[in-house]
Structure formats: C-alpha cells, structure tokens
Amino acid sequence: MMSYWKPEIETMDPKDLRQMQSEKLVKLVKYVYDRSPFYKKRFDEFGIKPEDIKSIDDIGKLPFTVKQDLRDTYPNGMFCVKNTDVVRYHASSGTTGKPTVVGYTQNDLDAWAESLARGMTAIGLGQDDIIQVSYGYGLFTGGLGVHYGSEKIGATTLPAGSGNTERQITLMKDLDVTAICCTPSYFSYLIEAADHMGCSIKDETKLKIGIFGAEPWSESLRKRIEERSGIKAYDVFGTSELSGPLFIECEAQEGMHVWGDMFLFEILDAETNEPVPDGVVGELVVTTLIKEALPLIRYRVGDLASLDTSVCKCGRTHPRLMRLKGRSDDMVIVRGINVFPGQVEYVLVKFPEVSPHFMIVLDRDGELDSMTVQVELVDMASDKLDDYHKLKARLEHELKSILNLHAEVEFVAPGTIPRSEGKAKRVTDKRQF
C-alpha cells in the first residue's frame, strides 16, 4: 500500500506547485534583501531589486551563491536571523582553512525533519520500525539529520553513530533493527565485518531497508549491496549548507524526491549557466525557499546531476534528482581527462572477484601523469596467478573504456584498503605540481 506523510503536498498539481514556488521565491528575495547585508550588497552589484522577481521564471536574473561566500563571511555573516534565534549550529570541515558554519532556527529544524519524514514514509518506514543511525553525530549533519526524521515518523531510533562496528552488528541483531542509515561504503564494510563475526546480515537480522548517502555511489553497487544483504537500498541526498541529508528515493528507486515546496532545484549547463532539459547532466543549483537562518539563493552545490520532472510511479509530483554523477570537487584531472572515483567503482562492482574498496593513486611518470587503481582481491590464493593476469587485463580494458585513459590495476590483499566510517577516501595524489 502506498503511503504518504503529507499527501496534499506530495501529490499536488504541478501547476499549483509552481505557483507556490513563485510566491515563496518572491517572499524569499525580499526577506534576504532586507535581512542580509551580504545579499543586499550582491543584489545591488547585480542591479537587482526584490521587485524585479515576480515568479520562478525570473530566477535566472538572480546572482549565484558559492561555498566561498560562506567562507568569506565566516562564521555567520550570511545569517538572516539574530544569534539568539539560532537554535543549532552544524559545521562542515573545509579541506583548507576554516570550517563552514550552518545555523538553524526551530522552523528550519522542523522543516528538515519533515523532509526526511516524507522520504522515510515513502520507502515504507513507520512507527513499527527500528532505525539504526550509523552516520556520525556531532557537527556533521548526517547523524542528527536522519535521527530527527526517524523520531518524527515515530520509529524507534538507535543512535549508533559511526565506529565500533562489532557493537553495531550485535545491536542490529539483538534489537531487531529493520533499517540503517550510513554511507554505502560503510555498509559494504559492515556486511564483511558481520561475515567475519559469523553473522549473516541477510539471514540472521531483521534488516530490510538501508538509506545510503554522503558520497556518490553507483547503481551496480546498489545491486551488489541488495544481493549480499537481502535489503532494499535507497539513495539519499543532501548537503550541510542546505541543512543536511534531505531527500530519499521512493520505492520506485527512480530518483530522490526533492520537495518543491521547500527547495527550488535547477540543473545548469556548467559553461553557459542556462538550464538543461530533463535527463541531461549539469551542475546542481539550489535555492532554499523557506529556510530562515541561512537561506541560500541559487547555491552552486558542486554536484553534477540531472532532474526528472515527470510524475513518479508513486504518484508524487515533485521533481526527482537522479543519481549523482560525482561531485565536481571529487573530480581529479589525469592527463587532461576528468576522472570521477565513481567511474572506477562502477567498473569494479561488475567483477565479483574483487571487493568494492579501492584506492586511486596518482603519480608522475616523467612528464606524464600515471594512474594506478589498487584493488582488493576477494580471495588471494597463490595457485591462481594465471587467473590474476587475465583478471588484471580485463579490469584494465574495462577501466580504459569508461575512463578513456589507461589505468594500471594493482591487486592488494583482502582488507588492505582502509575502510571508512564516513565518506570514503578514494584518491591519493602524489603528483608534484
């Protein structure tokens, strides 16, 4: 049976949804202009006045916001409310310098939980479920984000956090956990670790649903996870600047429902900044329609993705964000070619002889970049040398056809690649520039 958290919103007529978005955008633009010196200055520089924005058709007139703006105004120069109205902070670690600080009013936290409650309901979760939250708690938004969604739908929440994998497995089994939220790489690790403990997640636990995100993952990894663990694996999207994890797929597993009454999504051609049609991959740009503490106008999230705005099989009318193609900042350039770690994963999961854990090592070979992919064999027996040579050749051939570039495959022993409890580290760059 199909269930909805807020059917009147989730299945509303797309025309009414657009109208609602237009009204919210008009209000938002005035709100940030009046309250945020940052946006007032930026709008003035662009020669834009709030009254120039009459509907979402005018969105292209508005300037973009980028992550650097949040860094430049550190810690809270872009906030639109007084510090006393902020009820929570989160912060994401920057690779360089200061972290990015995000603030929330009580209404912001309620909307965040509401977004997840809709998504969790759409995959059949409810008050009879026991949800293990194995994202990190703390400044990272993953743990607390799904925690509040889980509480909102009345499920029982197990705030396991990250780490202590053996205890996670023991509690999952003994407390009859039915759903887990974590990164897909951590769940892959959990399946292996459970096997080592002599506990099959598939046969000896009640786990039936996984909500996996915080890093891009492929359709083939989904199949592999589902086969090995017997669960249904769902993708979730969000990023700390927009709140945290926000949008989950429905049971159709055909894209994540992004709630149009809260957010306005655009997919733009990275060169021309013009919108691209449904199904075409471009840069994701998001406007928060109802956030109070830190609303963002046309925020360049840094992800490459596509949208599907047709009505979903589940009856929901809000746009769907299709599986991410990678983050533009995860991309590495090797010999002038753009390489995403997700492309390597896409190849590896087709080979049952290797594990999905890998490391891309970039180095210099004279003037040229060299790329090595360290891959774990599932079973390393010395009498199979011949097979390894053949497997190496097949893997290298397949990688070349996806990447358009030769990558050397190096086999390492099972368990050698560091397992991550958060976002997996996939690239070691030893090149000197």
Ligand SMILES: [Zn+2]
């Ligand atoms: Zn759907």
